[in-house]
Amino acid sequence: MFNGERFLGAALASVFAQSRVPDEVIVVDDGSTDSSGQTARSHPGVRVIRQENQGLSAARNTGLAAVQSDAVVFLDDDDRMLPENLATGLRLLSAYPQAAFVAGCATPIDAAGTRTSPDKRLGSPGTCSFATLLAGHSFVPPSTVMFRRAAFEATGPFDTALRSGCEDLDIYLRMARVFEVHAHPALIVEYRRHGRNITRNRARLLKASLDLLERNRALVADDPELKAALEAGRRRWIATYGPGLPSEAAGHLKQGHILPAVRAIGAALRYHPQGLWRYLYGKLGRG
Known part of the structure; x- marks a missing residue:
């Protein structure tokens, strides 16, 4: 958590509203400069660990090192668990004893907490494996995933060198390479979309996603199916983030943020040039 006071109270309330009471609740304050720490401490039963700002992966690792429970869920400060989140995850980890993690679905909400697409589900592809994760499937937000803590002993902690929004996908891939993983269709999280979401930085996320795939290329070199995945x-990450790059660049320019605009334009030229030309043609046509 970093400067998460705006939504933290609602996130913690959702934890304590679980049908299966959590064994422990740990909040890692990653050097916040707002009142996030005080907000967390105002909830009885919450253990707060404060550290200098080190980024998402380091905060996750701090929490992981402190937790005693056999099963772990990482909840971002702006999302909310639905009441059956923990009960569902624990039941499925028991049903799949070889699984490193089980993962369900989320539905989007806005800053006010209202569901924006009540029938929309983000998550389960029906099956989950190293191949499906390579092919572009992931789990958003991370609180849709319940990990078996022991799996981290085999695969290692979150990679602190990753600071661009792919920290979770990296750990999913690393675990899926060596363990069974399981996806299920239950709706267990409300994913809050607002102006500060990291997913709004398309250029950075696209580069990070493609770089992460390249890190895995040598592992799939001798397997045609995995190479195809x-x-x-x-293709999926380019199709996901590419079309929005021109408008992202325009938004940065309007705010006078030149370097992020240049990065977005560069990413568009490299990965989705047709979208950039289409955007410019539309602007010139209307002008």
Whole structure:
């Protein structure tokens, strides 16, 4: 958590509203300069660990090192668990004893907490494996996933060198390479979309996603099916983030943020040039 006071109270309320009471609740304050720490401490039963700002992966690792429970869920400060989140995850981890994690679905909400697409589900592809993750499937937000803590002992902690929004996908891939993983269709999280979401930085996320796939390329070199999955993942991430790059660049320019605008334009030229030309043509046509 970093400067999460705006939504933290609602996030913690959702934890304590679980049908299965959590064994422990740990909040890692990653060097916040607002009143996030005080907000967390105002909830009885919450253990707060404060550290200098080190980024998402380091905060996750701090929490992981402190937790004693056999099963772990990482909840971002702006999202909310639905009441059956923990009960569902624990039941499925028991049903799939070889699984490193089980993962369900989320539905989007706005800053006020209202569901924006009540029938929309973000999550389960029906099956989950190293191949499906390579092909571009992930789990958003991370609180849709319940990990078996022991799996981290085999795969290692979150990679602190990753600071661009792919920290969770990296750990999913690393675990899926060596363990069974399981996806299920239950709706267990409300994913809050607002102006500060990291997913709004399309240029950074696209580069990070493609770089992460490249880190796995050597592992799939001798497997045609996995190589095809990796290429499908490249196409999916480009299709996901590419079309929005021109408008992202325009937004940065309007705010006078030149370097982020240049990065977005560069990413558009490299990965989705047709979208950039279409955007410019539309602007010139209306002008």
